[in-house]
Each structure stands twice: as structure tokens, then as C-alpha cells.
Amino acid sequence: MTDSKYFTTTKKGEIFELKAELNSDKKEKKKEAVKKVIASMTVGKDVSALFPDVVNCMQTDNLELKKLVYLYLMNYAKSQPDMAIMAVNTFVKDCEDPNPLIRALAVRTMGCIRVDKITEYLCEPLRKCLKDEDPYVRKTAAVCVAKLHDINAQLVEDQGFLDTLKDLISDSNPMVVANAVAALSEIAESHPSSNLLDLNPQSINKLLTALNECTEWGQIFILDCLANYMPKDDREAQSICERVTPRLSHANSAVVLSAVKVLMKFMEMLSKDLDYYGTLLKKLAPPLVTLLSAEPELQYVALRNINLIVQKRPEILKHEMKVFFVKYNDPIYVKLEKLDIMIRLASQANIAQVLAELKEYATEVDVDFVRKAVRAIGRCAIKVEQSAERCVSTLLDLIQTKVNYVVQEAIVVIKDIFRKYPNKYESVIATLCENLDSLDEPEARAAMIWIVGEYAERIDNADELLESFLEGFHDESTQVQLQLLTAIVKLFLKKPTETQELVQQVLSLATQVADTPGLRARGYIYWRLLSTDPVAAKEVVLAEKPLISEETDLIEPTLLDELICYIGTLASVYHKPPSAFVEGSRGVVHKSLPPRTGSSESAESPDAAPSGVQATEQPAVIPTQGDLLGDLLTLDLGPPVSGPPIATSSVQMGAVDLLGGGLDSLVCLEDSAAASHSPGDGDCAHCVSVAVKCFWSTNLPGWRAPKGSFWEKLQGFLVSLTQVWLPAMKAKGLEISGTFSRQVGSISMDLVLTNKALQVMSDFAIQFNRNSFGLAPAAPLQVHAPLAPNQSVEISLPLNTVGSVMKMDPLNNLQVAVKNNIDVFYFSTLYPLHILFVEDGKMERQMFLATWKDIPNENEAQFQIKDCSLNADAVSSKLQGSNIFTIAKRNVEGQDMLYQSLKLTNGIWVLAELRIQPSNPSFTV
């Protein structure tokens, strides 16, 4: 007799038939009918019409029938709230039942019925059950509080259930403690501000005691809760670690990983010279390795976490390389993760083994995996210098296999190796050139062209090679076109006599035919450089490149520290802080690793000096992050979709669109170059350095870092870079990139809106949050036609500074909301301060002197700008270009001193003293 028969009734009068059966007198028939109803419910059939009949069956002594009816109620009470009231009496009665199982069942089911009217009746029975003599009932009631909180948070607070729940943490029964902790954690997640889990040494002690005795799931809750605790000194941390360590040998991998999290976090506090520290490190390795023998899904999560742990503390797993070797039957997602960890663990000691493995992988079947393996070989070469030679020969072997995608991948990788070890492995170029014809992927072609351009003087037929690429210029992707342009210019500078024709051809192609702004802009820059000052061109184009960094893919240390606090959670799987993706996180509390005590290391103090002056002159209103978001949400743009503002550090700069502004960037080049040197513009300079970083990490081979005298030009480029403010994936396919500029007294924001979704977008509108300088759109955002998929539109939005003012941090932070027919999106960006410098910022000399003396010391800030070798006149003329005026100049002890003033749109004057030494000017503001 099986249940499948319940599915077979598909006749027309099914509901009617069931109704009759439900009302039958026979118990057995009733039960069968309820079973049939449940079976239909499980497959998503609507049987809500039977509600009154099923509820009628509720008053029964038969436990199974009761349970089945409860199941039904949970599913349909929401749709029939009035009917559900009928059931309340039975529930209340059941809560008094002598059998604790029934009491618990009743309170459990009541919590699952999400109907407001019922919750009112729930309070009394719940209060009783929370104090029930039976621990089973108490623990069920604890969870019920969390359910109730989900339905009606206010009610829970008013009724004082939270305090009762807190009391349950000191319950005698470990299961009750575990459930209370779980319930409180869940409630706390939606109320980050409330101090629900107020942990103190006493409660920690209770939790640790309960930890040993409760179920595996309870252990997970308690361990996660422990991880949020901040021990007051290293002794306490050590004692907690000692009591948590046994959990590492639990059979449940989630318990193990949660324990690892607690240990990793508290280890921060232990002194490194302590014996215990070493022991702990040793104890961590075996359980992590054991996780890898579990099911593939578990392995995957474990590997993502191990990836973090390896970056934080490579010493833990440095001897365990072998366990990360890939098995042929691992699912692909496990393989890729293992590969990643292998590279992180690669060192001089084990590189031979690793390379042998990687070479094997490169002959595997799965294309993605093979590609990644080839890349991995390149990363090994860059990471372990001693192995570079061997890696290159391995790559050459692979190229000999002539498997198309292997060859292409290998060439991309070899290009990186050239970047890291210039002029070392040129001997392989000949082999690479042999494979020129087989390259069909843009990345590989671009890499090959870069190599040809870079080593043009050593390749006899470089011009022929490049010419052959040029023939199909139109059909190439932008990446290849850009690369080809640069390579030919390089070639021209190296062999000017033979290649004049070629370079003219490519320049005209790039500037006249091409429709990519970036390509056009680059073409014009080269053209101008070549036509005005070939020597300068040589210095720019053929400048020495900095070596590429060892590990371009390392997670930023602060983010890593935060992620370590989230080991075992979704955040650790995505390698992103929860604030970046968890929906509905109303102001996520950022977790941080505790500072180490008892050792000489001290936490670095953040330097917030640059904007000191402005900060003190502003009315000091410093609202909390939560308020800001609230303000953005109250903008009347549509339904509030909560999402934390994108952290400014995560604003990605579009490397490909490097010169996306087209000719505009050329025009404002001088402007912004000067601006980046302005004393009051520390944030801007910072922005540049971020940009430079991004710039290098993108590894576009054609881009070079001009050094020395060309540094400031680069800065100029970068300041006016178009930044991607809102990546498409965060905004349902709408990508927004843009830049700020100031031209003849007006500020504007140049936006490029790109529709990367499948549907048409229309009805665009834009609004700014209140900001430090009262920036506001001066005109509505005008997008005339609806934006079709894959189409983009450029808009210049005039701005004024009459909006309401609010202090932001950083000062030049701007939060923007953009609305379209799909949704409202929020992003935040930094605008360069120089757009705010007004034209009448020149101060009278006398007044300057007087004001200068009046500035109180606390309003002064000093900082230095390095790597800039301009003479005083050049500086002052450049600064003037962006409305920073030189008042006086004098020469003291061989240093040029410049006194300057500028005025911001909100009428604040900034005075500056520039002291220029060779290559090391320092500024006093």
C-alpha cells in the first residue's frame, strides 16, 4: 500500500469527492481523505477550498490525523484568515494538554500560521510554554518567538518575549540554550542595532558548557554566536580556543568549519610567541584536510573557505599541497577551486610537483579547466621566480601540442611572464610567431601583438606581421585594435624609417574609421604626440614599465580580515562582505578581527588628514550610515528597495574605456593634470592612486606607466577617466559610467548609460542625496528615446550647487539615485574637488596675509605629494588652469614657496603654501 495512489485521482469532481470523504463518519476514511489532500498540496495543487472540512477534522485524539491537519493549516491559513480563526480554540486547548509532545506541536504550528489575528491569541500560550516544565516544550517555544518576531516584531517586544528568551540562555538544558541562541541570532540579524546577544564572560561560559552537550545543529548556532564575541584579553581568548578545539573532530563538517572560524578569529589575539599559538596552528590543518574527503558540495564550500584561510595564514596548510591535487572525477567547480589553492600554496619547495601536476591538467578534456591550468602555470612563474625558467619551457611544450586553445592561453600567459621578467626569455618569441595564424581569440591576438610591438627591434619581420594584422583591422575586437595601434606606434618609434607608411595608415584608421571613442582618443593622442614632440612620444610610449605584481588576484587585506570573520557563511563562498550582497541587510554591522594584544604589532591608525581643513570649517553634522540610506530611500522615486550604497572602494574603473571621454579628455587634460596637484585636493590624488592601481591590475599590455616628467600627464588622464559607477549586474542590466568636469564656470556630470539587459529601458530620472557641497542636478535627466538592449547613450547633466548641504565622508562622496522603468538604483561616487573651484578664487595679497595668520592651528593640515618634478612656474600656471591662484612666490633656502588660494562653490577659502623641493614638494594648507 503506497501513497502514490493519492496522486492518481485526476477526475473532475475530485474536490467534491474529497469533501464528502472528509465529512464521513468513519475515522479511517477521514484520514485517507486528509492524506489525499496533503498529497495534492505537496505537488502544488490548490485544495484550499476544502479548508472548513479539513479544520473540522482537527478535533481528534488521533495524533497522526492532528498532525496532518496542522500541516494543511500551515499551508493555507494565510489565504483563509477568517476560517483559520476557527482553529484557534483547538490550539489553545492543545497548549494545555498533559502530553508535552502535543503542547509543543500546538505552539509550533501556531507560530507557523502567519495570520495577524491568530498571533494575538498566540501570546498567552507562548508565554506559558516558554516557562514550561518540559525542556522540549521550552525549546520549541524559543523558536516560536523567532517566528512571531518575523510576523510581528513590535508585538514580540511589547510582550517582553525577548527578555524571556535571553533568560533561556542560562537554561539548564543545553538544547534549550542552543535554540534560544539560534532564535536570538535570527532576530538580531534583522535588528542590527539592538543589543540582543549581549555577551559577557558569564554568558560565554554558559554557552561553552552547553556547546559540549547539545546537538550538532545547536553547536553550529552557539559557535557562530561565539564568533561575534570580543574577548577582553588574550587569556580569555586562549581559554575559549581551548574549549572550542574539541569541536574540530566533530563528524558534522558545518560544526568543524564554525569552530575553525572561532579559532581563526581569536587566534588574532594570541601572541605569536606563545606555545599555544603553534599548537593551535597544527591542530587546524587536519580537520581542514578531512573536509576535502566529503561530498563534492561540501568540498566546494570548504575549498572556498580554505582559499581565505590560506591567504590569511599560509603556514597552516603549507605542507598539505598534495590533498589539493585534482582528481579526474571531481566536479568542475571543485577542480577550479583546487587549482586556485594550489597556486596560492606554490612555493620554491613544492614547485616541481605543482608544475608536473599542472602540465598533466593541461592535457585534460574540459576546456575551461585546461585554460585555467595553463594560466596557473603562468601565475606560478610570476610567483616563484626560481621556477620561471621551468614554467616557460613547460609552456613551450604545451604550445608544441598545437591544441588551439592551449596555444592561445599559453601566449596570453607568456605575455605576462614577459611583463614580469623583461628581456629574459626572448628566445621563445620565434616559437610564438610560428603559431600566429592559429590565434583566433581576441585576447590571444592582443597578447601576441603586444609581444611583437614590445620586441619589435628583435623581430625582423615585425612590420610584416603587424601589417598582416592591420588588413583585417575592421573585424577585430576593440581590444585587438587598441593593441595593434600601440604596437605599430612602438614599432614606428623603434624603426622610424621603414614604417612611416604603416603608422599613418593605422592612425587614420583609428581616428577616422573606428567608432569606438577609446580607440579614437588613443589614436589622437598618439598622433599629436608624434607630430608635436617625437622625443616626448618616445618617452611616453616606450617608457619603462613597472613589473607586474606577484599576485594580482589577492584579496585586499582589510576585506580578507573581514571575510575571515565570516568563515563558513555565504560571504565566504562569494568572497564578498555580506553588505555587498545580502538583501535586506539594514545597515550591516561590519565585523573586524580583534587587534592582537600582548605583541608588538599595533593596528595602523587610519590617516584622514587630507581633508582636515574643510572638515573643521563645515558645520559638524555627521549622520550615521543608516540615516544616509534612509534619506536616499525617502526620495520620492518609487518603492524603497533597500541596498546599501556601494562602497566607494568597490567602484570599478573601466579599464577598456580608459579614454572613453573621447576628445573631451584631451581638452580637459591640462585642467585636471594641474588639479591633481592642487594642495586642497588630497582626495583627488587618492582617487588617482586608486585609478593607477586598477590600471596596473588590468594588465593591458599596451599601457605603459610614464615615469618622471610624464607622471603628471598620466594623472591628468586618470582623473578624467570615465568610471563605471553602477555595474550592470547590480542594476538589472543598466550600466552607468561617467565623469565630472568643469567648463567655463559650470559643473557638469557626463554620463554614459548602457542597457545590458534584454528589455527596453525608458523613463529615466536622476536625483542626488544631500552632499557636502550641495551638488544637485540643474536640469532633469533627459533621455529622449527609450534605450534599446545593448545600446548606450551619452548625456551631459549640468549641475549646480544650490542643493541642501550635508557633510559626507569622504567629503567628496556623492550618492545618486537613478530611476528607470524597471527599478530604482543607487550608487555612490567620488567627484574630483577641482570641479568646485570657482573662477574668482583669487584673494588680495593683504587679505591673504591677514587670513593666513588667523588660521588656527587645528585647521592646518600638511601632506606631501611625491613623484612630481615640476618647477614653480609650471605648477602655478597649471594650477591656475583649474582655478587655483598663486598669490605670491618667494624663494627660501633654495626652495620655491608658493602661496595660493582657491575658493569653493560654498564660499570657503582654502589657502595653501607650496614648498617645492626637487621631486618632493610639501604642502601646508
Add this chain to the structure above:
Amino acid sequence: MIHSLFLINCSGDIFLEKHWKSVVSKSVCDYFFEAQEKAIDVENVPPVISTPHHYLISIYRDKIFFVSVIQTEVPPLFVIEFLHRVADTFQDYFGECSETAIKDNVVIVYELLEEMLDNGFPLATESNILKELIKPPTILRSVVNSITGSTNVGDTLPTGQLSNIPWRRAGVKYTNNEAYFDVIEEIDAIIDKSADLGQAVCSGSCILASCPGHRFHLPLCHYLQNPRLLDDVSFHPCIRFKRWESERVLSFIPPDGNFRLISYRVSSQNLVAIPVYVKHMISFKENSSSGRFDVTIGPKQNMGKTVEGVVMTVHMPKAVLNMNLTATQGSYTFDPVTKVLTWDVGKITPQKLPNLKGIVNLQSGAPKPEENPSLNIQFKIQQLAISG
């Protein structure tokens, strides 16, 4: 916590859904199907998928996807462990965890899921307790039920749920006081072409079958002598960790029924030897659509124990069309779709070594396959502990 659970079969039908909080629409599974399509192979579906409003965490067991929907930050391992526990419970209850078994027992499945999770928090996951709450279906019981009208649901309070030892029912009595232990050790080794050991991990578990109700003290003499032998141990919660730490004695009150007492891992440094060897000769001729295949399996010295249950599987390169082989022992099959060659050898007798050889037919015109096929050999040896 865990919001909903969808069970999906290989052809993409959602055949069961269960919601512990509010109802999440089935359409959320579309994201899963999308990922599944991208992955091509069913095994390669990534276990954690993010969608705009939810996260889908899935496992693949016995040709069924268990897809759970979560909305807040939950440890993914917690969810995956739980899903595996659900699958284990189905296996335990119905003998197999298949779509038909679940459909046949849909009401029990529903009751089980309800008991296992409350508002997303695990409630009762120990099979002992569950069986007390919900009786597993047996033919006998269903006959009895239909005659007497009694039910499948226990109406007593599950005693274990209240005690501090949730894995054991109270008042279990056995007449004979004996226990059986199965020690199962597995080695998982990768050996390269030139017979060098690439990687080997030996994992073992000690499974206790049938037991009396008393307290156990199991001195592990063997491990005691050489405690460093074990790299990592994980215990069933019933083991008293303190006594293990201080005296290296396993002391525990066992659950009722079969269960895994400890599992341990021994790393390759301590391994003695792999008890079988393989002589292989697989080659593809240049410019012709055939190749040769010749594999012999033989036992190494293994203290006079016979090697049994030998099965060899080989993933052949894509270019292989079919294979014409003769086996001296056992039978072989070649699946031309998945390109998997399976050779069921059986027992190996040292006098007559099993051999499989013949011709491999390749697709005409296809280039010589690059990759070397890997041989996967499974075997069993009774009463031999690899770890020594």
C-alpha cells in the same frame, strides 16, 4: 535559515516542495535550471547559486537534486549537511532514495520534513528519534494498519528528544550482551604512469552494529601504541571526548542500531603499499583510426588475502568510437555515449592474472587523442587493515 526545499529529478520536474516559512514560488527554481543547463553535466551544477532575492543551495544525490532556498546569511555547510541528512533519512526509511520511493511515501516524507525542521531550525535529525515519532513504512505495518486502523505516528513523547543523549532511546534492552564492530578502511590513491604514488589518503571508519545497552570502554590499543598514526579523527557525538584526550580510550553510550562510531584519516606517509598493480599498454597510432589497449591487473604481496570485487572503469578520449576487446576473466562493457569502459573482473587469483586487450576504434579523420585515459580501479580485501 532554510526557507524551502524543492526536490527535482534529472529531467527537471519539481516533484516535491516544502516550505517552512512563507511560500516561495516555484519560479525561483528557474535560476537553478539555468545553472544546470550551463553546467551540461548534472554533477557539475554549482552547489551555491545566488538569485536576486534568494540563495539556492543544492546537493545531487541518487539522481535527485535537493534544492533549498534560503533568504538570509546561513552557513552553507549547515544547509548542505542538513540536505544530506534528509537524503540519508529517506534512504533509511524507504530503503532507497529515489523519486518513486519518495512519491510512494509522500505523506511520510512530508511528516518527516516537518519533524526535521521547524521554522528553518533543525529539530530532530537523529534517525532513532524520527523513527519513534514516525514509524517507517513496512509491508507488515501497512497491512496491520489497514486492519486495525492504528496509525503510523507514535503517540508517545520521543524520549530521546528530551534527554541529553539524543541519539538513544530510553529503556532499550537486549538479551545478549555483545557488539560487533566493522572496521572499514578505504584507500584513495592516485598513481601516475611510471607507478609513482601521486597521492594517497587512507580513510577508515569504525561501524558498530548491534549493541547492548551498557556503557562502552573501548581501549584502542593499536592506536594507543602509535597515536601519531591517525592524522585526524572525527567522532560520533556519543563519544566522551575528555577520556579520549586524556587516556586514548573510546568511552560511549551507543545509540540503538547501526551507526558510524569514528572515522579517521591516515596520510600517505604511513601507508605500506597499494595491494594491486596494473600493467597497461594503451596507445593510439598516428594517422590511423585505431589504437591498442592492453591492461593486466595483478595482486602485490598482501599477506595471503585475496583481492575481490575488482572493477575497472576507464574514461576513454572523446574520439573513441567503440572498442573490440577480449577479457580473460569477467565481463566488460563500453558505453559509446559517455565513453566509459567498465570491466567487472571479480576475484583475482595470482595464478591466472586477469587481462583485457584488444583494438580501439577511433573516429575516422579525428586527430590522435591528446589525453591519456585514466584507469580507475576499485577492489576489496577482506580482513586487512591498510593502515597497519
